[in-house]
Amino acid sequence: MAEASRISEARRDAVFARWVIFSPARSRRPTDLKSHGPANPSPGPDDGAPKPSCPFCLGRESECAPEIFRVPAPDESLPWRIRVIENLFPALRREAAPPAPEDEEPVGAGECAVRGFGFHDVVIETPHHEVRLWDLDAEGVRDVLLAYARRVQQLAEHPAVKYVQVFKNQGASAGASMAHSHSQMLGTPFVPPSVTSRLNCMKEVFERSGKCSLCAVVSKDILVSETHNFSAFVPFAASYPFEIWIVPRQHSSYFHETDQDKVLDLAGLLKSMLQKLCKQLNDPPFNYMIHSAPFGLSSSCLPYTHWFLQIVPQLSVIGGFEMGSGCHINPVFPEDAAKILRKLTAQ
Amino acid sequence: MAEASRISEARRDAVFARWVIFSPARSRRPTDLKSHGPANPSPGPDDGAPKPSCPFCLGRESECAPEIFRVPAPDESLPWRIRVIENLFPALRREAAPPAPEDEEPVGAGECAVRGFGFHDVVIETPHHEVRLWDLDAEGVRDVLLAYARRVQQLAEHPAVKYVQVFKNQGASAGASMAHSHSQMLGTPFVPPSVTSRLNCMKEVFERSGKCSLCAVVSKDILVSETHNFSAFVPFAASYPFEIWIVPRQHSSYFHETDQDKVLDLAGLLKSMLQKLCKQLNDPPFNYMIHSAPFGLSSSCLPYTHWFLQIVPQLSVIGGFEMGSGCHINPVFPEDAAKILRKLTAQ
Numbered sequence: 001m002a003e004a005s006r007i008s009e010a011r012r013d014a015v016f017a018r019w020v021i022f023s024p025a026r027s028r029r030p031t032d033l034k035s036h037g038p039a040n041p042s043p044g045p046d047d048g049a050p051k052p053s054c055p056f057c058l059g060r061e062s063e064c065a066p067e068i069f070r071v072p073a074p075d076e077s078l079p080w081r082i083r084v085i086e087n088l089f090p091a092l093r094r095e096a097a098p099p100a101p102e103d104e105e106p107v108g109a110g111e112c113a114v115r116g117f118g119f120h121d122v123v124i125e126t127p128h129h130e131v132r133l134w135d136l137d138a139e140g141v142r143d144v145l146l147a148y149a150r151r152v153q154q155l156a157e158h159p160a161v162k163y164v165q166v167f168k169n170q171g172a173s174a175g176a177s178m179a180h181s182h183s184q185m186l187g188t189p190f191v192p193p194s195v196t197s198r199l200n201c202m203k204e205v206f207e208r209s210g211k212c213s214l215c216a217v218v219s220k221d222i223l224v225s226e227t228h229n230f231s232a233f234v235p236f237a238a239s240y241p242f243e244i245w246i247v248p249r250q251h252s253s254y255f256h257e258t259d260q261d262k263v264l265d266l267a268g269l270l271k272s273m274l275q276k277l278c279k280q281l282n283d284p285p286f287n288y289m290i291h292s293a294p295f296g297l298s299s300s301c302l303p304y305t306h307w308f309l310q311i312v313p314q315l316s317v318i319g320g321f322e323m324g325s326g327c328h329i330n331p332v333f334p335e336d337a338a339k340i341l342r343k344l345t346a347q
Numbered sequence: 348m349a350e351a352s353r354i355s356e357a358r359r360d361a362v363f364a365r366w367v368i369f370s371p372a373r374s375r376r377p378t379d380l381k382s383h384g385p386a387n388p389s390p391g392p393d394d395g396a397p398k399p400s401c402p403f404c405l406g407r408e409s410e411c412a413p414e415i416f417r418v419p420a421p422d423e424s425l426p427w428r429i430r431v432i433e434n435l436f437p438a439l440r441r442e443a444a445p446p447a448p449e450d451e452e453p454v455g456a457g458e459c460a461v462r463g464f465g466f467h468d469v470v471i472e473t474p475h476h477e478v479r480l481w482d483l484d485a486e487g488v489r490d491v492l493l494a495y496a497r498r499v500q501q502l503a504e505h506p507a508v509k510y511v512q513v514f515k516n517q518g519a520s521a522g523a524s525m526a527h528s529h530s531q532m533l534g535t536p537f538v539p540p541s542v543t544s545r546l547n548c549m550k551e552v553f554e555r556s557g558k559c560s561l562c563a564v565v566s567k568d569i570l571v572s573e574t575h576n577f578s579a580f581v582p583f584a585a586s587y588p589f590e591i592w593i594v595p596r597q598h599s600s601y602f603h604e605t606d607q608d609k610v611l612d613l614a615g616l617l618k619s620m621l622q623k624l625c626k627q628l629n630d631p632p633f634n635y636m637i638h639s640a641p642f643g644l645s646s647s648c649l650p651y652t653h654w655f656l657q658i659v660p661q662l663s664v665i666g667g668f669e670m671g672s673g674c675h676i677n678p679v680f681p682e683d684a685a686k687i688l689r690k691l692t693a694q
């Protein structure tokens with residue numbers, strides 16, 4: 001299919017069982033409506049001064065919701081390097097009564113409602129307003145990842161929390177409302193829909209082939225970079241142009257159980273992938289999400305759950321086809337995106 | 348849960364089995380990044396003249412990809428009222444060889460690739476550049492819906508087409524690249540992921556309760572409007588603020604099999620819902636999608652498949668939480684949105 005495949009091809013992945021249409025010709029269509037380019041404000045030079053109105057800046061801690069923990073700066077030159085705080089406008093509330101198990105039984109025609117219990121936290125990645133995550137050194141990025149892992153571990157101990165979604169929004173088109181570099185996590189009293197469908201798909205693959213969908217060796221075509229412990233690649237059926245997955249090479253179900261030394265390896269790779277995207281796509285808005293396993297999974301499910309980190313640059317708007325069908329149209333073949341990203345040197 | 352529910356609540360629907368978090372407090376969060384307001388260009392008065400560069404305008408037919416069929420104007424004052432044409436930049440191509448059944452067998456770890464065969468058509472809803480769908484009279488909207496149905500019926504006859512996704516993008520933030528009022532449809536050689544998960548969910552509900560998820564009487568709280576044949580309501584677990592579903596009141600699996608006279612009823616309701624959204628939300632960008640059944644479904648599946656039309660105004664950007672978890676955060680409770688929409692009189 002080599003040549004023809006450059007025209008148009010549909011692929012289904014083995015993790016979410018999602019079909020994606022690859023159609024390079026689509027990127028040539030004209031428009032008479034103004035397009036939505038990246039809306040990232042170009043960060044100016046960091047003079048160290050807090051931004052007048054930003055509660056995430058050093059010295060403005062009192063304007064934030066309560067702190068959960070902080071990570072000190074290594075040389076103690078600053079009162080903190082990372083802060084994990086409560087979200088002041090939480091989608092789910094720790095004060096709400098956790099749902100009782102029977103609350104989750106479907107009512108009526110299968111619908112179901114539970115109280116809005118859960119945890120919604122913010123990770124402030126740096127005290128400085130203008131510093132981006134990938135401006136930190138590998139140790140700095142590692143400490144952010146370790147802060148995620150530590151907070152996920154705390155939430156895992158709460159009996160009513162079923163899953164923690166760790167995510168980052170960078171840039172307004174990626175949903176961010178705050179410019180200061182941060183990420184978030186939501187501990188939910190239910191297993192979210194994409195997690196359920198991911199597990200169902202990976203289970204089916206495992207039952208059919210005896211293999212974990214993410215343990216397979218990554219084809220050279222789509223590989224971007226590899227370290228001792230992690231592979232970074234453009235997935236075979238990427239839903240978004242220049243989407244990247246960072247996957248532990250050794251089977252592992254839970255992100256938060258990753259060894260400390262491996263986290264440094266991950267941090268270096270994440271930093272370099274963000275640098276590459278920033279360079280190639282001119283500082284695009286992006287999201288990243290950590291896909292881990294729900295808590296309390298039976299041990300029979302562990303062989304087919306494999307955590308990974310998904311990075312998605314936001315380059316185009318989703319239309320009705322994607323919303324209705326769940327199938328994305330991607331104008332860039334994974335092999336082509338990977339080739340470009342492979343060649344780029346990190347800054 | 349009456350009072351507390353106004354604080355925060357999570358709900359799962361019985362059609363997609365998707366969890367949604369309702370959190371009115373979220374709408375009060377501040378932002379220091381510029382937000383993405385509706386980007387619809389305000390349509391000016393229609394002087395009947397074609398826009399210099401728009402190939403969808405009357406008189407510019409030769410700039411379009413080939414016509415499939417046209418619907419004449421009732422009084423023959425114009426050469427056409429609606430045109431169904433090929434998409435000039437199709438995501439899937441009718442010239443590609445349809446995939447052989449064995450092509451769909453998963454390769455390797457459950458991944459799968461097929462040639463980009465399929466149909467991608469555009470429905471030009473009016474010859475006039477400045478006329479919006481809901482500016483047409485009910486008969487005009489009916490004819491657009493009948494054009495969808497007629498084209499879906501043609502595609503259903505192709506043995507390799509498994510599903511047709513009918514959708515409309517209105518406004519740049521909803522993905523539209525062309526301002527001239529139009530919709531699209533894609534006939535795919537696979538059943539798209541959201542269709543599979545919708546059918547799985549509705550099947551499960553049916554097996555447990557003996558009922559079709561969409562046949563239940565709609566609660567007065569969420570109802571917006573009802574006609575003899577259709578209900579329009581804000582779904583119990585709406586993923587988006589002011590989302591509306593229009594559902595046939597009598598069980599029916601396929602949109603394209605709707606009786607002609609019922610289509611006029613549907614057209615009137617669709618027009619009035621779009622008018623209400625336009626009035627309440629100040630001409631928002633929006634998408635609508637028709638969710639129908641895949642072709643060639645075994646008769647045992649028909650009792651639990653029920654087609655509907657989903658309208659989604661695009662009011663906010665999706666962030667990493669939604670992308671990662673598949674769970675949306677909606678700041679507006681369906682009951683509150685329905686109450687507002689119920690009270691509005693159509694223009």
Ligand SMILES: Nc1ncnc2c1ncn2[C@@H]1O[C@H](COP(=O)(O)OP(=O)(O)O[C@H]2O[C@H](CO)[C@@H](O)[C@H](O)[C@H]2O)[C@@H](O)[C@H]1O
Pocket residue numbers: 055063064065085086087088089090122168169174175176177178179183184376377663664665666667668669676
């Ligand atoms: N003083 C303070 N103390 C503590 N917390 C504070 C604070 N001031 C603001 N916050 C919180 O900081 C967070 C900043 O988050 P982001 O910029 O990543 O996006 P946000 O959550 O607003 O919404 C994006 O992400 C969510 C989840 O993906 C989507 O629902 C949404 O549409 C998208 O815009 C907000 O959640 C806000 O509530």
Ligand SMILES: Nc1ncnc2c1ncn2[C@@H]1O[C@H](COP(=O)(O)OP(=O)(O)O[C@H]2O[C@H](CO)[C@@H](O)[C@H](O)[C@H]2O)[C@@H](O)[C@H]1O
Pocket residue numbers: 029030316317318319320321322329402410411412432433434435436437469515516521522523524525526530531
């Ligand atoms: N002269 C001509 N003759 C025939 N056809 C012509 C034409 N000139 C343009 N076209 C076609 O007209 C269509 C107009 O469609 P829309 O404005 O609804 O959105 P578009 O498909 O561009 O993308 C949106 O919808 C798709 C599907 O949801 C998303 O993938 C995408 O991100 C989003 O921007 C385009 O598909 C274009 O190819």
